[in-house]
Amino acid sequence: MDMARFLPKTIRTKMILVVFFIVAALSIAVLAIGRRVYTQYSNLQIAECRSLVSFQTASLESSIRTLQDNVRQLALAGELLYESGLAGQGPPGRLAVVRNFQINAVAVGGGIWYKPYILFPERERVCYYAFTSDGSVFYSEGYESAEYHYPTQGWYVSIQAQLDAARGATCPDVVWTPPYVDDTGPRSLMTTAGCGIYDRDGQFVGMATVDWQLGDIAAQIASLKPTAGSFALFADTMNDYILAHGGDANGEHVGSSLTSIEWFDLDSPPVREIHHGGHSFLSFTTILENGMAVAVNVPTAELFREINRAMLFTLSALVGTVLLIVTVTWLLLNRFITRPVTYLSSTAAAIGGGNLDAVIDLPSGDELGALAASFNTMTRNLKEYIANLGAVTAEKERFATELNIAHDIQCSMLPSIFPAFPDRPELDLHAFMLPAKQVGGDFYDFFPIDDSRLVVVIADVSDKGVPAALFMVIAKTLIRNNAMNRTDPGEILAASNVQLCESNGTDMFVTAVVGVLDLRTGVFTYANAGHNPIMLRRSGGTFAAMPMPKGLFLAAMNNAVYRSVSVVLGRGDTLLLYTDGVTEASSTDGVFFGEDRLLASLNSQAGDVRTLLGGVKRDIDVFANGADQHDDITMLALHYYGPGTGVQDSENAPSLVEVHQEVRGGVPYRIEHRVFPASVACLHDFLNFLDAPLTEAGFAEKQRIRMAVAAEELFVNIASYAFPERPESGQVEVRLELYSYPDRADLTLIDCGRPFNPLAREEPDIGLPPEKRGIGGLGVYLAGRFSDSIRYARKDGKNMVSMTVFLDTEEQRL
Amino acid sequence: MNIQLNREENSLTVVVEGRLDTVTSPELKTALEGELDGVTALCLDLSALEYISSAGLRQVLTLHKRMAASGTMVLRGVRPAVQEVFDMTGFADFLTFEPSPA
Numbered sequence: 039m040d041m042a043r044f045l046p047k048t049i050r051t052k053m054i055l056v057v058f059f060i061v062a063a064l065s066i067a068v069l070a071i072g073r074r075v076y077t078q079y080s081n082l083q084i085a086e087c088r089s090l091v092s093f094q095t096a097s098l099e100s101s102i103r104t105l106q107d108n109v110r111q112l113a114l115a116g117e118l119l120y121e122s123g124l125a126g127q128g129p130p131g132r133l134a135v136v137r138n139f140q141i142n143a144v145a146v147g148g149g150i151w152y153k154p155y156i157l158f159p160e161r162e163r164v165c166y167y168a169f170t171s172d173g174s175v176f177y178s179e180g181y182e183s184a185e186y187h188y189p190t191q192g193w194y195v196s197i198q199a200q201l202d203a204a205r206g207a208t209c210p211d212v213v214w215t216p217p218y219v220d221d222t223g224p225r226s227l228m229t230t231a232g233c234g235i236y237d238r239d240g241q242f243v244g245m246a247t248v249d250w251q252l253g254d255i256a257a258q259i260a261s262l263k264p265t266a267g268s269f270a271l272f273a274d275t276m277n278d279y280i281l282a283h284g285g286d287a288n289g290e291h292v293g294s295s296l297t298s299i300e301w302f303d304l305d306s307p308p309v310r311e312i313h314h315g316g317h318s319f320l321s322f323t324t325i326l327e328n329g330m331a332v333a334v335n336v337p338t339a340e341l342f343r344e345i346n347r348a349m350l351f352t353l354s355a356l357v358g359t360v361l362l363i364v365t366v367t368w369l370l371l372n373r374f375i376t377r378p379v380t381y382l383s384s385t386a387a388a389i390g391g392g393n394l395d396a397v398i399d400l401p402s403g404d405e406l407g408a409l410a411a412s413f414n415t416m417t418r419n420l421k422e423y424i425a426n427l428g429a430v431t432a433e434k435e436r437f438a439t440e441l442n443i444a445h446d447i448q449c450s451m452l453p454s455i456f457p458a459f460p461d462r463p464e465l466d467l468h469a470f471m472l473p474a475k476q477v478g479g480d481f482y483d484f485f486p487i488d489d490s491r492l493v494v495v496i497a498d499v500s501d502k503g504v505p506a507a508l509f510m511v512i513a514k515t516l517i518r519n520n521a522m523n524r525t526d527p528g529e530i531l532a533a534s535n536v537q538l539c540e541s542n543g544t545d546m547f548v549t550a551v552v553g554v555l556d557l558r559t560g561v562f563t564y565a566n567a568g569h570n571p572i573m574l575r576r577s578g579g580t581f582a583a584m585p586m587p588k589g590l591f592l593a594a595m596n597n598a599v600y601r602s603v604s605v606v607l608g609r610g611d612t613l614l615l616y617t618d619g620v621t622e623a624s625s626t627d628g629v630f631f632g633e634d635r636l637l638a639s640l641n642s643q644a645g646d647v648r649t650l651l652g653g654v655k656r657d658i659d660v661f662a663n664g665a666d667q668h669d670d671i672t673m674l675a676l677h678y679y680g681p682g683t684g685v686q687d688s689e690n691a692p693s694l695v696e697v698h699q700e701v702r703g704g705v706p707y708r709i710e711h712r713v714f715p716a717s718v719a720c721l722h723d724f725l726n727f728l729d730a731p732l733t734e735a736g737f738a739e740k741q742r743i744r745m746a747v748a749a750e751e752l753f754v755n756i757a758s759y760a761f762p763e764r765p766e767s768g769q770v771e772v773r774l775e776l777y778s779y780p781d782r783a784d785l786t787l788i789d790c791g792r793p794f795n796p797l798a799r800e801e802p803d804i805g806l807p808p809e810k811r812g813i814g815g816l817g818v819y820l821a822g823r824f825s826d827s828i829r830y831a832r833k834d835g836k837n838m839v840s841m842t843v844f845l846d847t848e849e850q851r852l
Numbered sequence: 853m854n855i856q857l858n859r860e861e862n863s864l865t866v867v868v869e870g871r872l873d874t875v876t877s878p879e880l881k882t883a884l885e886g887e888l889d890g891v892t893a894l895c896l897d898l899s900a901l902e903y904i905s906s907a908g909l910r911q912v913l914t915l916h917k918r919m920a921a922s923g924t925m926v927l928r929g930v931r932p933a934v935q936e937v938f939d940m941t942g943f944a945d946f947l948t949f950e951p952s953p954a
Contacts, residue, residue, distance in 0.1 A: 721875050743903055743933040750905045754874045816941065817906035823940050 050368070050376040057367045061360045072352055079345045087264045087341065088309060088322055091334045094262050095324035098255065101144050102328050105231050105248050106212045108142040112246035113233035116150040120235060120243050126157040131166035132177055139168045139175045145248035146170055146228070150235070152244035154189050163188060169249070192218055197232030197245055214328050216277040217252055226253040227281070229274070231328075256282035259332055265340035275302050276329030301333040311338070378406045386413060394421040441504070444477045448507055451514065452481055456648065464557040464681060465492070468647040469674035470655070472619075478670035479506030480617045481514050485521070490558045493521045493530075496615040496674050497550035498569065500591075505546065512541055513548045513592065527552040527565035528602035531592065535567070539596035548592040551615055558681050560607035565600045567592045570618055573640060576779065577610030581640040583633070606779050609680030612647070614640060619669035623658045626665045631658055647675035706775035706784070708735070716757045716768030716789060724753050728774060732783060735776050737845055744824040745783070745843050751817035752787050752796065752839050760791025760837060781845035782826070788838050795830045796839060797822070854900075855883045862923075863893035869900035872908030880911050888915075892923035899929030899952045904937050916947065926950050 115134040119125040131150060138148055149167030157164045165188060168177050188194050193215045200213035215230045228251045235244040259272040260282040272282035275296045296302045300312055301321060312321045312335065319335040326332070339346075378400055388396045394417055400410035449471075458467045469482045479499030486492050495517050499506040513534065520533040530552050538548065551572060553564035564572065564584075568591030571583040584605065590598040607613070616636070623631040636654070643653035651673050658671065710731050714720045725746050732742050753770065761768035771788040796818045822828050825841035832838070853876040854869040864887060872880065888894070894915065898904075904912075912927075919925040929952030930938065938944040 718874050721873060722871075725873075740933045740936065744936065746903060747905050747937060750873055754905075754907070816909065820906055820937070820941065 091322040104144045109231045109233040109248045116235040135166040135168040146251040147249035193230045201234045267337040267340045271333040466677040471672040474667045477507035480670035480672035482674045498617040500547045528600035531600040535592045538593035542593040563604040565602045573614040575612040607678040613676045615674040617672040619671040708776040710774040748821035748824040751821040755796045786840035864891045865895040867897040871903040873905040874907040877907040894925040897928045
């Protein structure tokens with residue numbers, strides 16, 4: 039995936055992002071710590087509330103216990119009085135209740151109430167009752183009065199009913215009345231705890247009671263507010279009585295079971311969260327021994343207000359700090375990075391746009407300052423460079439103009455009017471030169487040296503451009519001048535070579551081919567100075583490279599020798615001279631055009647020489663496919679129509695025999711090839727192998743015999759000497775090539791034997807009388823005499839002996 | 853190659869037909885082994901000889917040396933092509949030739 043697409047585009051944004059991420063990471067760490075602190079603080083708050091509530095309920099619990107103990111003691115006192123018969127006496131009972139209140143201060147009142155008529159048949163009620171008011175203890179016996187008939191009071195009935203119900207059960211021995219409002223007292227809400235008084239038979243004889251004023255307690259519970267919005271509930275769950283509700287300490291009886299509502303659900307944990315009226319509360323619930331319950335409800339919003347506020351503040355401070363850091367970073371980056379970079383970038387763009395007078399004024403000592411200084415240096419250098427370049431370019435343009443003129447001059451030096459010899463029906467000639475640079479080192483030339491002879495020249499100077507062109511002019515002039523005095527191409531080259539060596543101050547050299555065509559006879563004599571071979575197409579045949587005599591290129595060694603060879607052109611033969619710019623024209627892949635492609639191209643063309651050259655040039659262009667031309671491309675084609683009428687002058691024509699002596703190579707029209715065992719026993723096979731083709735080629739018997747004598751000597755020589763170690767393994771490769779124009783046979787014998795040059799043996803003195811004659815060298819002598827030429831070469835570990843025999847036409851006539 | 857020997861007292865006529873080359877020359881030598889004793893006039897009839905190589909020349913030279921001591925040797929009816937070989941090698945300078953009888 040390409041990440042770069044998602045990265046911001048400016049340095050500023052990138053750095054801001056980095057800073058932001060760092061700060062964000064720090065913030066997350068701070069938040070994590072904050073959250074822990076928050077949780078601990080919250081737990082602390084909750085624990086505090088719980089402890090507050092526990093404290094209150096513990097004191098309630100204590101009061102309830104005290105009251106229960108109190109009423110038990112009072113019941114014990116009632117029993118003692120009853121058993122001792124003092125119950126109806128008055129003062130002991132009075133003492134018991136008053137004393138009780140002096141000891142126990144929780145209750146607001148307490149008394150002993152005997153069952154009606156149990157003490158005295160005539161006296162219904164006997165009771166003792168004491169109560170406290172404003173810290174003093176009062177005693178009252180007035181309950182015998184008709185208006186306060188205690189056995190029918192609600193509390194009495196309730197306690198007796200509860201005691202009766204609990205008979206048989208050991209616990210609870212203390213029962214509690216539902217809360218009620220006492221009519222006799224200060225009309226406050228209270229509850230009464232009762233304990234039964236029994237005789238020794240277990241018969242109920244009365245009860246002891248203590249009164250507990252709930253009003254104060256409820257008010258105290260109701261005021262239990264850990265926070266302003268808290269409210270406490272105080273209820274008697276046994277009797278479904280709400281004793282206090284929020285600030286209201288007035289009791290009220292509710293119809294339904296209190297334990298069924300969430301605040302007093304007995305199965306719930308003592309601290310729990312309750313949602314009520316759209317608010318969330320933490321509810322601290324305590325169920326007391328006598329069935330009373332306290333539920334303190336603290337709104338969580340209030341409980342945690344402080345910590346939440348602290349948290350909010352911390353968060354705000356954090357965000358603020360982040361924003362502050364990012365903003366400050368932004369501003370600093372702007373000041374120290376972005377603005378200088380923008381300035382640098384815009385000024386650099388201005389410089390790039392061509393304003394080289396722009397100077398970057400950025401004196402800060404940091405890297406940007408260094409960059410700006412580099413820019414200024416670069417601009418200054420650029421300015422100088424451009425100034426120089428302008429001068430150089432002007433110089434170059436002038437030079438290019440001069441080169442163009444040089445090119446024109448050079449072109450005008452090469453004969454370029456075609457057809458070149460419209461009045462000579464013997465030949466047609468066409469040539470062109472395409473320089474690789476403005477001026478080239480190639481040239482061609484053709485000119486008559488007399489009525490019947492034409493010189494053709496093609497050459498390539500070993501360099502391109504102006505120096506090559508200058509050298510080419512010298513070479514061309516010298517060759518033309520020399521051709522005017524001499525007719526032998528080898529001599530022309532040799533003479534030119536000497537002169538070029540004298541004038542060659544540099545290391546340049548020239549390859550060249552010079553040919554002289556006699557239009558009357560078709561004899562084409564040529565010599566070579568290290569140049570590409572001439573291509574020859576016999577009439578009706580195809581183009582093939584002519585064998586070229588070896589010769590060093592011109593201007594290298596002033597004693598170089600150039601041998602001339604000749605070929606007789608027949609009617610309709612075509613010559614092509616070319617330079618290596620043709621074969622070394624390269625394609626875009628760097629592949630050379632090559633000799634094979636050249637031959638293929640030549641052989642695919644039809645028409646006159648102009649069409650021929652045009653076709654080849656087109657093929658080269660197609661091959662090069664737009665690749666640069668590295669070398670001059672030069673070609674000269676000559677088509678020989680044969681001697682014209684009236685121009686043939688047999689007197690001045692060179693003897694054909696003379697010509698034949700020189701000719702080598704050409705294209706054979708027949709090749710016979712076979713490998714023989716290098717054994718004398720195979721001699722006849724070998725000679726018969728040669729005889730048939732030679733007969734068919736028109737060689738007369740006498741000539742065939744001569745050739746056979748020569749061939750036999752060569753063959754026997756190899757069979758006798760080439761394989762002295764293992765004569766049975768030797769082989770001779772025989773190759774017979776037949777040529778026409780002029781007709782000749784080339785015979786080559788090749789063997790892999792030890793190096794052995796049969797020609798190196800001394801010629802026998804044939805003038806000696808036979809008695810003194812050795813016989814050894816005779817054979818090789820015969821071979822030399824019976825062939826027109828004989829050659830030996832050691833090549834690739836092989837001996838190669840070849841001989842040439844020309845068809846003797848006079849012999850033929852005989 | 854065919855060789856015929858015609859002995860008439862002291863003269864011996866050897867008719868050699870075909871080719872006298874490296875392969876066949878030893879046959880001539882074998883055929884004449886012991887036949888030259890007492891011969892004073894040796895005639896080599898070469899009218900049917902088509903071809904001679906240096907090996908053949910070597911045989912002719914051996915015979916010439918042998919006969920030079922005790923008699924004469926003539927070469928009869930030599931064909932032009934073969935004659936050329938003798939001429940070319942200088943053999944013709946010391947050998948005696950005579951035409952074929954008609």
